[in-house]
Amino acid sequence: MKNSVKPADTMMSHAKTYLAQRRSLGFDLKISGSILMDFARFADSMTYRGPITEELALAWAHSTKSERAITWARRIETIRPFAKYLKQFSPDTIVPGRDLCGRAHRRLAPHIYTEQELNELLAAAASLLPAGSIRPLTYEALFGLIAATGLRISEAINLSISDVNHEDGTLIVLETKFHKSRLIPLHPTVTSVLERYADRRLRVIAEAPCNSFFVGLNGKKLPIRTVEGTFDRIRRQLAWTARGDHSLPRIHDLRHTFVCRRILQWHQEGVSVDNRIIALSTYLGHVKPSDTYWYLTAVPELMEVVNQKFARYAEGASHE
Template identity: 45%
Template sequence: MTNWSSMHERVAAYLRTRRALGFTLTIEGQQLERFAHFAEQRAHQGPLTLALAVDWANASLTPEGLGPARRLETLRPFAKYCQLFEPQTEIPPARLFGPAHRRLPPHIYSSQELKQLLAATAALSPTEELRPVTMHTLLGSLAVTGLRPGEALRLQDGDVNLERGVVEVRKSKFRKPRLVPLHASTTAALAEYLSVRQRCLGLTQASGFFLFDNARPITGDQARHAFQRIRQQLGWDKPETGCVPRLYDLRHTFACQCLLRWYAEGVNVHQMLPQLSTYMGHCKVSDTYWYLTGIPALMAIAAERFELAAATTEEDQP
């Protein structure tokens, strides 16, 4: 039995238990702390109730019901934990507000757009210091490796082995470390970046690989802010059609470009997909499908292959 006197104590107990099992729960933990604060403001007493959960979900400012759905998704495992000790706990039904995750159509960068993106980093201020070079190398690395932005930003010097031409991703999603082989041109670009970094900062060993002028690793917010500045500079912040390009879309672009290259080389794509899945750090191939988008080049290949298959079928008919 427990003697929880507040929702904050329930949340603290839940987070201690999950984190002891190896779960980070950074964003989920913040959300649950906000929920506990909400319950305190409402002077709620006793176990979690469905009414309290729904009120907190409806307080989300995210439009189109996505915010409420995600809030309930966060509460459900917490409620199940509490119910083990307090049977009166009410678990919010799944999908009460619809799906909690919806796929935003990604922007698949063309080769010309990637060139424009990298060239635009030179205008980031202060132009004579490390920031433009860091963003140029970071964006280029994301485009050619398919790393998650967070994975790239968490890299340490020791994770980048330029002699072997490989990056070790230690802090990956699902705590699944992996080795990412690099093309020779990518290895050369990273080596050049380290030389520039040392000239600017005089560091032989730093607390992170991608640094700004204060010699500190770039945070996710700083990377997104710099990317937004570049996007505005290029006039991409208000596209006439499609979605606004995102930093994460470089990963989608990498996956699509891999398929295009394999088709051009005549490779058996179905046999190669498991390798791509492993390279991108996915637990199963179906996760990789999430990144494959029907861009015109891929759709043209699909249409050609369909027509060929249909013609073959007609020839086989008596």
């Protein structure tokens, strides 16, 4: 039976119907769905009834606390597919222009952590209170694992006990961002840290209430908001200054740092990066190598190596 949109229907009802149909087709829409529901609540709070207009879209886009144009543009981008859906049943619906608030996608330079900052992070995590509890052990191992492997924070906290193979020195990451699973080889030093954590975890929490590898004080899986809150407190304690386009250093910047350090090491070792980039892309769970290159940042150390290589190339070409 064909759907129909009635003028008296609320935007919330439209949004719920749309999300239900999209999810029935296999789309997750966890984040975009939450943003769309925020738009629907905004429209209904204004007792708005009728098709989406450009004025309504703009008012909602600017209702966020953020004053960044890219945030407004991404909000507009999120509701465009919903507007196209409604236009089938309500021809007066306006699909907001893609560039209504400017570009929705541009690369914001990440904060690339120095060796000293990584050491400070792990030391601060190990000093968390309560002393002697599972909490400092968990965060030291968690942040260390992300820094050493480039895992996404969601992938790290979703690890189960059985996903960590101490004997083989590997991790299994199941159903990641693009619904792909992958096997991640670990450096022996990382395997050793995870093995020690697992042993202490069993001794501190005699009977594990859940199967999650990383657990909090209550012995349960770590909520991502709790992890981000703990990281924020450590960040303020260390008084880091952001080097990049984001206002503050982020957990996700550890992933960017991992990519930069790995490619820098390959350059220093004289390894062909082009030949290795596919392996790195697979290791990170990217769909294609171009996604991995997106993580590259022109840090001084990397630029110095590249400049030296170019100088040798130019010198050789001049002698031909």
